[in-house]
Amino acid sequence: MNKNVSQTKFPVYIARSRQTTEVNKTGSWRVMCPEYEEKTSPCSAACPAGEDIALIQMFTTRGLFKKAWEKILMENPFPAVCGRVCYHPCETVCNRKQFDEPVAINSIERFLSDTADKNGYRPSFEKPETKKEKIAIIGAGPAGLSAAWFLSRMGYPCDIFEEKSEPGGILRWGIPPYRLPAGVLQGEIDLIAAAGAEIHCNRPVSALFLTDIKKKYNAVFMGCGHGQSESLNIEGENLAVDGLNFLSELRQGKTRRLHGRVVVLGGGNTAVDVARSVLRLGGTPLVIYRRRREDMPAFPQDVNMALEEGIELLELYGPAKIEKNNKDYLLTLQKMHVAGLEDGKRAAIEPDVGKTKKISAQMVVKAIGAGPAETWHKPPVAGKDILHLSNAILSFDNAGFPVIFGGDLASEIESVVHAVASGKHAAIALDILFNKGRNKITKKMEICSVGNGSSFSFETYLNRNHRPRRPEIVSYEQINTDYFSKAQRITVQRLPKEEAINSFAETALNIPENFAVQEAARCFNCGICTQCDNCFIFCPDVAVIHDKSKQGRHINYDYCKGCGLCVAECPRSAMTLKGEHQ
Ligand code: SF4
Ligand code: SF4
Numbered sequence: 039m040n041k042n043v044s045q046t047k048f049p050v051y052i053a054r055s056r057q058t059t060e061v062n063k064t065g066s067w068r069v070m071c072p073e074y075e076e077k078t079s080p081c082s083a084a085c086p087a088g089e090d091i092a093l094i095q096m097f098t099t100r101g102l103f104k105k106a107w108e109k110i111l112m113e114n115p116f117p118a119v120c121g122r123v124c125y126h127p128c129e130t131v132c133n134r135k136q137f138d139e140p141v142a143i144n145s146i147e148r149f150l151s152d153t154a155d156k157n158g159y160r161p162s163f164e165k166p167e168t169k170k171e172k173i174a175i176i177g178a179g180p181a182g183l184s185a186a187w188f189l190s191r192m193g194y195p196c197d198i199f200e201e202k203s204e205p206g207g208i209l210r211w212g213i214p215p216y217r218l219p220a221g222v223l224q225g226e227i228d229l230i231a232a233a234g235a236e237i238h239c240n241r242p243v244s245a246l247f248l249t250d251i252k253k254k255y256n257a258v259f260m261g262c263g264h265g266q267s268e269s270l271n272i273e274g275e276n277l278a279v280d281g282l283n284f285l286s287e288l289r290q291g292k293t294r295r296l297h298g299r300v301v302v303l304g305g306g307n308t309a310v311d312v313a314r315s316v317l318r319l320g321g322t323p324l325v326i327y328r329r330r331r332e333d334m335p336a337f338p339q340d341v342n343m344a345l346e347e348g349i350e351l352l353e354l355y356g357p358a359k360i361e362k363n364n365k366d367y368l369l370t371l372q373k374m375h376v377a378g379l380e381d382g383k384r385a386a387i388e389p390d391v392g393k394t395k396k397i398s399a400q401m402v403v404k405a406i407g408a409g410p411a412e413t414w415h416k417p418p419v420a421g422k423d424i425l426h427l428s429n430a431i432l433s434f435d436n437a438g439f440p441v442i443f444g445g446d447l448a449s450e451i452e453s454v455v456h457a458v459a460s461g462k463h464a465a466i467a468l469d470i471l472f473n474k475g476r477n478k479i480t481k482k483m484e485i486c487s488v489g490n491g492s493s494f495s496f497e498t499y500l501n502r503n504h505r506p507r508r509p510e511i512v513s514y515e516q517i518n519t520d521y522f523s524k525a526q527r528i529t530v531q532r533l534p535k536e537e538a539i540n541s542f543a544e545t546a547l548n549i550p551e552n553f554a555v556q557e558a559a560r561c562f563n564c565g566i567c568t569q570c571d572n573c574f575i576f577c578p579d580v581a582v583i584h585d586k587s588k589q590g591r592h593i594n595y596d597y598c599k600g601c602g603l604c605v606a607e608c609p610r611s612a613m614t615l616k617g618e619h620q
Contacts (some may be wrong), residue, residue, distance in 0.1 A: 062531070064579060068600035069616055072573075072593060076518050076564030081128035081143060083489025086429065087114040088457040088507065091128060091143055092610075095520035095561035096568050098146055098401075098554060107154040110147060111161050112497045114458050115230050116202055118155065118181065118222045119209060121148025122546070125337040127157040133564050136514040137208055138471045139292045139527040141561045142549075149554040155225055160232075166193035171256035171472050172411050172441035174199065174362035175235075176243050178297070180454050181445025183227060184461025186235035192469050195237040198257075201242035207263055209284040209454065212308065215314045226541045245414050257440040265444045270303065270404055274360030277367055279294070281308045281405025284414040296321030297400065301369060303357050305334035306406035308453075312342060313349050317539050321400070321506075323349050328356035328374050333384035335407075337453075347539050354387070358394060359402075366398045406549020410447060417443035425467070425479060428492045432467055432479070440471060459493065466499050485506075512564040512611045521609035527558045565614040568589075573604035 049160070061541040078090040090109055097106035110117040124144055135163040153159075173189055175182045178200035186196045204210055209223050231237055232349045243251070243262075251258060251383050267280050281304065296319040302312050305327035313323035325344070327334055330353050334341055345351065349466035352371075373393035413501040413572065417431040418424055425432040431443040444460035446452045463483070470482045483490065486498040493506045531547040538545045573591060574582040581598035584589055593604075605615040 041076060048192050051434070062601050063596045065594075065596045068595070068598060070573065070602055070615050071595070071618050072598065072600065072602060072605045072615050073611065073612055074567065074591065074593075075509065076505055076567060076612050078489045078507050079511045079517075079566070080131040080489075080511050080513075081141075083361055083493060083511050084131045085128045086453075086493055087120070087462070088459075088488035088493030088495045089113045089128075089147075090495070092561065092563045092566045093245075094150075094184050094307060095141065095143075095558040098150065098558035099561070101555065103150055103153045104157075104159050107150045107159060108542050109148060109162055110162075111229075111496060112163075113462070114455070115184055116454065118151035119180070119218060120455055120458070121145070121151050122197075122218050122544075123209075123213060123447075125339065125453055126453075133514045133517055134181070137519060137522065137562075138524045142528050142530070142557050145528065145530050145532070145549050146554055146558055147526065148546075149549050150185055151226075153357045153551070154162050155222075161229070165189060166191060168195065169193040169472070170574070171468075172197070172256040173257050173259060173468065174251045175261060176248070177207060177257045177262040177445070178202075178227075178237055178239070179261055179263050180209055180457035181263070181460050182207070182259060183230050183258045184458045185237075185261060185464050186237075186445060186461070188462045189468070190230075190234035192465065192495075192500075194224065194465075194468075198235055198239060199238045199243050199251075200239045200242040200262050203239055205237050205239060206508070207261075211289050212282060212289060212311070214285060214311050214536070216314070216318065217311070218411035218543045220543055226319075234475060238549055239257030243411070248414065250436075252437075254441050256472070257442065259418075259464055259468075260415065260441060260443045260447060260460075261445045261457075261620065262411065262415050262447065264452070266410035268407045268409060270357055270406060272357055272359055272561065274362075274402070277360045277361060277362060278303065278404040279401040281312045282408060284292065284312055284403055285315065288319075293319060295319055297323055297558075298322060298366075299397075299399045300401045300403065301326055301367075301397070301399040302403045302405060304407070305329065305336060306338045306405065306407060307340060308408075310334075310336045310406035312345050312405050314344050314347060315542075316403075317347060317349060318542055319388050324352060324397075324399070324597065325349060326352045326355050326371065328354065329385045329387055330376065334603050343545070347535060353394075354389075356389070360402055361396060366400055369399060369402060371395050371397065392428055402507045409538075417447055417448060423474070424443040427463045427467055427479075427483070428494070429456055430464040430467065432464075432471075440468065442468065449498045462496055463494055465498070466494060469499075495594045510565075516553030517562050517610040518607065518609045518611075522562060523557075523559050527560070529555045563610050565611055568610065570609065572609065573613060576603045576607045578603065 039617040046130045081091040094106045094109050099531045126144040128143045128217045129140040172195045176199040300316045300321040302325045316323040354374045355371040358372040361368045373390040374387040378386045380386045423434040429449045431448045444464050445457045449456040469477045498504050579597045581594045602615045606615045
């Protein structure tokens with residue numbers, strides 16, 4: 039019987055080279071070239087302090103809390119303060135927002151600073167050599183203290199002159215304790231003082247004293263903030279209590295219990311803080327704002343919290359007159375209407391002629407904004423000896439003495455994190471001025487800009503070998519979302535409403551450790567290498583090489599054919615595919 043073919047036994051041959059194939063340098067086929075190229079996350083570029091947020095989240099996910107906290111401190115001496123009161127522009131642009139919800143960056147910042155405080159962490163930054171130039175800082179508010187922090191970390195001796203009995207400026211005297219407890223603020227001020235700055239309280243600075251200072255110092259930083267409330271320009275204005283004074287007295291424990299209606303005039307952060315404090319003191323606040331709710335300059339999350347606590351808001355009414363009415367006050371209000379938009383943003387308003395109404399109140403507080411208290415607090419507006427930096431203005435007097443204005447005096451947005459930014463930018467600018475000269479300031483600062491250039495990295499300025507933070511900002515489209523699953527953002531626990539409005543205890547509670555880690559793990563870590571090894575796993579040519587000494591990777595271009603799989607499979611756009619000769 040004939041065997042069929044399937045039954046026939048053939049010898050089995052396995053092709054096997056007797057030589058290594060390394061000789062076939064397949065890299066010569068390449069037309070496209072992958073590169074490790076870290077980029078800037080949108081959140082970092084939007085944080086005025088330029089915090090390295092993608093990296094901070096990576097450390098937090100791995101439980102490296104001290105390292106994460108030090109990363110914040112590197113760029114911002116107020117993580118506990120900002121973790122509570124920053125309006126977090128970083129979250130507004132978070133790429134994760136387009137996937138499900140933005141990462142709770144602000145709550146993680148608070149978690150890290152509270153963990154640092156609980157464990158007594160101290161930063162392990164290198165001690166710099168003492169420099170010969172001395173800086174005088176006017177005002178121990180957030181801008182002055184930040185300037186002192188960054189200058190001290192470069193070795194500049196600093197003296198801060200503060201007119202009040204304690205340092206902190208608006209943070210101590212203008213933000214109520216239910217948002218920022220005094221102990222939390224003091225902890226961060228102590229850290230700044232430990233870096234070397236001398237804080238002299240009860241030392242008001244006059245124009246004359248300033249002239250004297252110039253003989254003993256090499257530069258002055260002006261961070262006196264906005265200490266003069268704006269005027270309502272109406273009859274009976276003197277009957278209204280000043281909002282900033284009200285908050286300051288509250289901090290000093292001088293405020294009495296309130297009852298009945300308290301009218302708060304204004305729509306900014308001070309107005310909202312006053313109204314929420316009035317509620318806690320037993321009064322019934324009514325906020326009256328001449329534009330609409332959406333035009334209020336107060337940060338929206340704070341307005342929302344005020345409304346959730348039950349505070350009433352009367353929009354499109356402006357004060358016309360305040361009168362004394364027995365023990366009460368009688369307010370005449372003018373109805374307003376929207377007549378277009380100003381700068382394409384907030385409502386332009388006009389009075390509705392003849393439409394007024396009267397309301398009575400036990401107290402009227404005006405909180406419509408503030409400006410510089412003295413003319414010499416104002417930065418010069420024009421001239422060849424003025425350099426406008428982001429959030430700071432450097433000027434030179436007739437004798438060429440440098441005076442640099444920061445904080446509210448020089449920033450468009452009045453916020454703590456902008457004050458931090460101004461202190462940092464001023465410190466870097468002064469260092470460049472002393473070492474390289476005035477003409478080099480703009481160019482040298484560019485090297486350490488983060489993203490589009492309005493935030494700056496102190497770490498990059500100090501260490502030129504640190505990865506640049508300037509390059510491209512990662513967009514959502516550059517994230518490989520196949521590697522991420524949807525996950526709900528954590529909810530920050532708050533005191534129950536009844537408890538919150540009956541005390542000045544902190545309203546927002548810290549998040550527990552497991553929540554912080556879980557939330558940080560939601561971060562895409564846009565633009566940074568987290569060593570996930572996808573590039574190594576997917577490379578068909580085994581051309582990705584681990585560089586053990588640097589804990590990094592590099593590509594062996596002798597073998598990389600330029601297929602681009604590594605770039606496509608990098609979840610977070612830490613690689614780029616370029617033309618071979620780009
Ligand atoms: S300081 Fe503000 S903007 Fe910067 S990371 Fe913190 S919350 Fe975000
Ligand atoms: S996902 Fe992470 S790195 Fe990316 S923007 Fe959001 S917080 Fe920043």
